[in-house]
Amino acid sequence: MLKILLINSLVIFFGAYLLEGVKIKSYLTALGVAVLLGLVNIFIKPLIVFLTLPLTIITLGLFIWVINAWILVLIDKLVEGFSIKSFWWALLYALLISLMNGLLLRIF
Numbered sequence: 001m002l003k004i005l006l007i008n009s010l011v012i013f014f015g016a017y018l019l020e021g022v023k024i025k026s027y028l029t030a031l032g033v034a035v036l037l038g039l040v041n042i043f044i045k046p047l048i049v050f051l052t053l054p055l056t057i058i059t060l061g062l063f064i065w066v067i068n069a070w071i072l073v074l075i076d077k078l079v080e081g082f083s084i085k086s087f088w089w090a091l092l093y094a095l096l097i098s099l100m101n102g103l104l105l106r107i108f
Contacts, residue, residue, distance in 0.1 A: 009034035021089030025081030
């Protein structure tokens with residue numbers, strides 16, 4: 001569990017470094033974002049996915065990507081030192097985080 005949290009915070013920090021529309025103050029802020037993202041994914045995201053299930057089915061699962069971006073925008077409002085310029089940057093950031101997490105979790 002700790003390994004996943006550290007990998008997620010590293011991905012969040014590095015992803016913000018790669019995208020000019022996403023800013024993060026420090027690695028400690030990235031760790032806070034990773035913790036909050038994990039909590040939201042455990043407690044809130046399943047409810048949102050259930051409520052939007054018809055739309056997710058119609059879009060062949062791509063609406064999950066929009067949900068992930070929306071969650072990142074929500075976390076942007078809650079965490080000081082973390083900012084995303086627009087929803088489009090959040091979509092790109094959500095895609096980048098998903099790809100990098102998948103790759104790193106498969107390696108480690």
